Amino acid sequence: xxxxxxxxxxxxxxxxxxxxxxxxxxxxxxxxxxxxxxxxxxxxxxxxxxxxxxxxxxxxxxxxxxxxxxxxxxxxxxxxxxxxxxxxxxxxxxxxxxxxxxxxxxxxxxxxxxxxxxxxxxxxxxxxxxxxxxxxxxxxxxxxxxxxxxxxxxxxxxxxxxxxxxxxxxxxxxxxxxxxxxxxxxxxxxxxxxxxxxxxxxxxxxxxxxxxxxxxxxxxxxxxxxxxxxxxxxxxxxxxxxxxxxxxxxxxxxxxxxxxxxxxxxxxxxxxxxxxxxxxxxxxxxxxxxxxxxxxxxxxxxxxxxxxxxxxxxxxxxxxxxxxxxxxxxxxxxxxxxxxxxxxxxxxxxxxxxxxxxxxxxxxxxxxxxxxxxxxxxxxxxxxxxxxxxxxxxxxxxxxxxxxxxxxxxxxxxxxxxxxxxxxxxxxxxxxxxxxxxxxxxxxxxxxxxxxxxxxxxxxxxxxxxxxxxxxxxxxxxxxxxxxxxxxxxxxxxxxxxxxxxxxxxxxxxxxxxxxxxxxxxxxxxxxxxxxxxxxxxxxxxxxxxxxxxxxxxxxxxxxxxxxxxxxxxxxxxxxxxxxxxxxxxxxxxxxxxxxxxxxxxxxxxxxxxxxxxxxxxxxxxxxxxxxxxxxxxxxxxxxxxxxxxxxxxxxxxxxxxxxxxxxxxxxxxxxxxxxxxxxxxxxxxxxxxxxxxxxxxxxxxxxxxxxxxxxxxxxxxxxxxxxxxxxxxxxxxxxxxxxxxxxxxxxxxxxxxxxxxxxxxxxxxxxxxxxxxxxxxxxxxxxxxxxxxxxxxxx
Amino acid sequence: xxxxxxxxxxxxxxxxxxxxxxxxxxxxxxxxxxxxxxxxxxxxxxxxxxxxxxxxxxxxxxxxxxxxxxxxxxxxxxxxxxxxxxxxxxxxxxxxxxxxxxxxxxxxxxxxxxxxxxxxxxxxxxxxxxxxxxxxxxxxxxxxxxxxxxxxxxxxxxxxx
Numbered sequence: 001x002x003x004x005x006x007x008x009x010x011x012x013x014x015x016x017x018x019x020x021x022x023x024x025x026x027x028x029x030x031x032x033x034x035x036x037x038x039x040x041x042x043x044x045x046x047x048x049x050x051x052x053x054x055x056x057x058x059x060x061x062x063x064x065x066x067x068x069x070x071x072x073x074x075x076x077x078x079x080x081x082x083x084x085x086x087x088x089x090x091x092x093x094x095x096x097x098x099x100x101x102x103x104x105x106x107x108x109x110x111x112x113x114x115x116x117x118x119x120x121x122x123x124x125x126x127x128x129x130x131x132x133x134x135x136x137x138x139x140x141x142x143x144x145x146x147x148x149x150x151x152x153x154x155x156x157x158x159x160x161x162x163x164x165x166x167x168x169x170x171x172x173x174x175x176x177x178x179x180x181x182x183x184x185x186x187x188x189x190x191x192x193x194x195x196x197x198x199x200x201x202x203x204x205x206x207x208x209x210x211x212x213x214x215x216x217x218x219x220x221x222x223x224x225x226x227x228x229x230x231x232x233x234x235x236x237x238x239x240x241x242x243x244x245x246x247x248x249x250x251x252x253x254x255x256x257x258x259x260x261x262x263x264x265x266x267x268x269x270x271x272x273x274x275x276x277x278x279x280x281x282x283x284x285x286x287x288x289x290x291x292x293x294x295x296x297x298x299x300x301x302x303x304x305x306x307x308x309x310x311x312x313x314x315x316x317x318x319x320x321x322x323x324x325x326x327x328x329x330x331x332x333x334x335x336x337x338x339x340x341x342x343x344x345x346x347x348x349x350x351x352x353x354x355x356x357x358x359x360x361x362x363x364x365x366x367x368x369x370x371x372x373x374x375x376x377x378x379x380x381x382x383x384x385x386x387x388x389x390x391x392x393x394x395x396x397x398x399x400x401x402x403x404x405x406x407x408x409x410x411x412x413x414x415x416x417x418x419x420x421x422x423x424x425x426x427x428x429x430x431x432x433x434x435x436x437x438x439x440x441x442x443x444x445x446x447x448x449x450x451x452x453x454x455x456x457x458x459x460x461x462x463x464x465x466x467x468x469x470x471x472x473x474x475x476x477x478x479x480x481x482x483x484x485x486x487x488x489x490x491x492x493x494x495x496x497x498x499x500x501x502x503x504x505x506x507x508x509x510x511x512x513x514x515x516x517x518x519x520x521x522x523x524x525x526x527x528x529x530x531x532x533x534x535x536x537x538x539x540x541x542x543x544x545x546x547x548x549x550x551x552x553x554x555x556x557x558x559x560x561x562x563x564x565x566x567x568x569x570x571x572x573x574x575x576x577x578x579x580x581x582x583x584x585x586x587x588x589x590x591x592x593x594x595x596x597x598x599x600x601x602x603x604x605x606x607x608x609x610x611x612x613x614x615x616x617x618x619x620x621x622x623x624x625x626x627x628x629x630x631x632x633x634x635x636x637x638x639x640x641x642x643x644x645x646x647x648x649x650x651x652x653x654x655x656x657x658x659x660x661x662x663x664x665x666x667x668x669x670x671x672x673x674x675x676x677x678x679x680x681x682x683x684x685x686x687x688x689x690x691x692x693x694x695x696x697x698x699x700x701x702x703x704x705x706x707x708x709x710x711x712x713x714x715x716x717x718x719x720x721x722x723x724x725x726x727x728x729x730x731x732x733x734x735x736x737x738x739x740x741x742x743x744x745x746x747x748x749x750x751x752x753x754x755x756x757x758x759x760x761x762x763x764x765x766x767x768x769x770x771x772x773x774x775x776x777x778x779x780x781x782x783x784x785x786x787x788x789x790x791x792x793x794x795x796x
Numbered sequence: 797x798x799x800x801x802x803x804x805x806x807x808x809x810x811x812x813x814x815x816x817x818x819x820x821x822x823x824x825x826x827x828x829x830x831x832x833x834x835x836x837x838x839x840x841x842x843x844x845x846x847x848x849x850x851x852x853x854x855x856x857x858x859x860x861x862x863x864x865x866x867x868x869x870x871x872x873x874x875x876x877x878x879x880x881x882x883x884x885x886x887x888x889x890x891x892x893x894x895x896x897x898x899x900x901x902x903x904x905x906x907x908x909x910x911x912x913x914x915x916x917x918x919x920x921x922x923x924x925x926x927x928x929x930x931x932x933x934x935x936x937x938x939x940x941x942x943x944x945x946x947x948x949x950x951x952x953x954x955x956x957x
Contacts, residue, residue, distance in 0.1 A: 025891050025892065025894075026891075026894065029890075029891045029896065029899075030887075030891070032896055032898075032899025032902055033878070033887040033890055033891060033896065033899070033902060033906070034834065034874065034875065034878040034887070035832075035833070035834015035835070035836075035873070035874030035875055035878065035902075035903040036834060036875070036878075037834075037899055038833075039833075039836075039900065041836075041837070042827070042833035132819075206934075207932075207934060208898075208900075208934060209836070209838045209844060209846055209898070209900040209901050209932060209933070209934055210836065210838070210898070210900045211838075258898070258899065258900075259898060260836070260898050260899075260900030261897075261898045261900060261934045261935060262898070263934070292840060293838070293839045293840055293841070514897075514898055515896070515897030515898035515899065515935050516897065517894075517897075684893075684894050685894065688894050688897065688936060688937075688940055691936065691937035691939050691940070692897065692934075692935045692936050692937045693937075694937060695936075695937030695938065696934070696937075718839070718841065718843075719838075719839040719841070719843040719844055719932070720841065720843050724932055724934070725937075725938075726929045726930070726931075726932060726938075727924075727925040727926075727928045727929050727931070727933075727938040727941070727942065728925050728926055728928075728929035729929075730925070730937060730938050730939070732921075732939050732942075733937065733939055756937075
């Protein structure tokens with residue numbers, strides 16, 4: 001036997017019967033297909049009461065008085081609790097992290113004390129035996145408000161004449177970051193052309209189909225709080241709940257069953273959720289909160305409300321000389337807790353220009369407070385802004401010098417053999433594949449044929465456009481993301497695997513499942529390493545009492561970090577199993593392998609002992625084992641990336657669209673993505689993550705916008721007026737891959753959860769401008785509504 | 797208005813007798829009274845399609861119908877359609893194609909898709925997209941769902957040419 005074929009040295013990726021790289025069905029689908037999942041909104045507990053929050057109708061107001069006497073008289077009402085009353089149970093928080101230098105925010109309470117700072121902030125909790133009764137009672141609570149001037153326009157938030165929302169902070173500036181890398185002024189001076197534009201992004205939100213929901217159950221006898229919540233990060237929730245309720249973490253258990261969509265919306269901890277934990281402790285009974293859709297729009301974090309001025313310098317030969325941006329974003333009245341609301345702007349600074357070779361880059365980002373709903377991290381945090389600005393500028397530069405958009409990218413994307421290298425903003429790239437990805441994309445879409453079709457249709461007054469957008473994506477974040485700033489948000493994950501008494505495998509992982517396929521990828525890895533069929537691997541996740549400690553699933557980290565922990569834990573268990581088998585069989589472990597649920601001869605694959613039989617002996621007849629053998633049929637391993645703060649991925653997208661210049665409507669005809677996420681564990685899951693992500697980006701490109709009026713009122717807080725992508729308008733999406741595994745892990749997987757969202761809007765916006773080229777019109781605002789397009793065309 | 801009304805109906809083939817407040821909608825009745833939690837509530841105003849069920853053979857948004865209106869009706873929910881086996885092939889196609897991620901839209905999506913497949917043997921992709929355009933899915937981007945419905949239509953045609 002040669003070393004390369006030894007089972008001990010054979011990579012999991014190459015083992016016979018490996019599930020890695022294969023399309024296998026997700027193990028948890030049947031219950032969801034039959035409507036027999038368990039979402040938090042489905043849960044009921046004995047003595048459970050329901051809370052409804054009375055919410056401020058004003059964007060900014062002083063609470064003069066709250067009269068709950070009539071509500072408390074209503075049959076079925078258990079309690080009406082004000083912010084002041086609840087503050088006796090739960091402490092306030094400030095959403096800052098030390099690595100975001102200068103970031104400031106004001107103390108935020110679970111329920112407002114004497115002032116409300118956005119329309120939708122809770123002013124009282126009404127707890128009753130049913131949701132309907134609580135809603136009826138909430139209508140009887142009389143709140144006297146004194147309206148204050150609302151700060152709504154981010155552009156004037158820093159003006160001296162604008163009121164300061166939190167006087168103790170001195171101004172409305174939450175965070176500012178400046179970066180100046182290379183010699184930007186000289187690079188612009190050396191350019192043949194410098195192009196500028198202001199890019200405007202609509203504030204939008206996640207619209208998870210299941211609204212945020214939590215059931216909190218304080219057991220006074222155990223002095224223990226169990227929180228059932230659809231969260232991406234159970235241990236983070238455990239830490240924060242304990243911290244603010246004055247408990248030890250061991251007194252808080254967080255359980256996460258099925259989650260009806262998350263996308264970053266449910267990675268945060270909201271004030272109303274804190275209130276539910278506190279209410280359960282205060283009232284000593286289970287309390288359930290399920291946001292309704294209006295509440296979701298008014299209180300689920302919003303994202304992407306940015307205005308970003310950009311400049312690009314270019315030479316006649318297409319060389320990009322420099323990028324410069326000045327980004328402004330408004331985050332609502334508080335920096336969100338505990339991840340903060342400065343991360344998106346920070347990411348924009350990090351990511352602009354990221355795919356390109358130029359070393360000259362200057363950036364300023366300012367984050368301001370406003371009296372609107374809070375903004376924070378939502379799928380692809382910062383990426384869509386950075387990508388739209390970068391790719392929009394690249395197209396403008398190409399247009400100015402008369403170069404094809406593909407050609408200018410070919411001349412400026414970082415060469416595929418230039419790695420490892422770093423970006424001007426200091427991002428470390430291990431191995432990216434921009435050129436290979438672009439070449440593959442051009443082939444998939446048949447670029448030249450599309451250009452010919454475009455030209456032919458133009459003669460018939462049909463205006464189609466092609467948009468290209470290259471991108472990089474942050475995945476597998478290390479402690480650099482949150483931990484270094486003082487947040488108790490784990491960047492490591494753990495997996496425990498054990499062989500049960502019938503030779504099946506139970507696997508507990510700290511990553512979580514919101515539909516991405518975390519269970520599946522874990523079972524695929526564990527099954528492959530152990531030589532056990534996936535049907536015999538059961539994965540347990542989403543329970544702080546029953547999984548190792550870890551970060552959870554967010555920032556495209558589940559497969560890369562949790563998957564590696566699973567691989568390493570399974571390797572240890574495999575070794576332990578072979579040690580026991582060798583003792584039973586009087587063989588050497590090196591002569592043995594595990595395949596198809598049995599220990600086999602490594603040489604010829606002949607079955608030596610079924611795992612079921614091995615487990616029977618270990619658990620029930622250990623007396624028959626040789627002396628001195630103590631089998632360990634459970635193994636735990638943890639993993640966190642240490643070498644690279646983030647495992648960057650890359651890719652490129654293309655959109656083919658038609659703009660109706662009479663109506664302003666955009667029709668999405670086709671969309672292509674080539675992505676490089678390293679090792680692919682399950683191609684179907686990766687592709688569907690990308691497709692779903694693209695469609696979220698397409699929503700941002702064409703439809704989605706939280707429309708506030710000048711008084712800070714959200715005017716479209718329902719699903720009829722806030723438009724989301726539906727099946728009728730969405731295109732089919734073709735996906736291709738380039739594979740550059742990260743060498744930091746044995747698995748080699750990077751994340752793929754945000755790639756789709758990162759560049760979809762940029763591709764569509766570039767396509768729209770390409771389509772409108774004959775009209776001499778450039779649009780740098782999304783969503784590209786008919787109104788925006790017709791206004792640009794001068795038709796309205 | 798607050799006096800409960802008696803209703804008798806069939807739910808998934810079982811007789812149900814209940815007293816319901818006039819304001820109770822069918823979705824809440826199914827979920828809270830009958831504990832049939834496969835019918836999901838997403839928007840509560842008839843836009844998202846998560847609460848789609850079948851009433852007397854027609855699909856309806858159960859958040860837009862009052863429980864009191866269902867007296868004498870026959871209702872089928874995702875649980876009933878699963879247990880009868882009527883949509884087993886469609887469910888399998890959704891699973892094979894990973895046409896669901898979080899699964900919250902899935903019951904409504906399946907009920908709506910089956911409605912189309914009962915009406916039309918050969919819906920093309922555009923027709924499938926149109927018929928499902930009242931069912932919101934945030935996870936998949938819809939393509940996998942369209943693929944699964946298309947594959948089911950094809951398989952049914954091959955079984956019953």
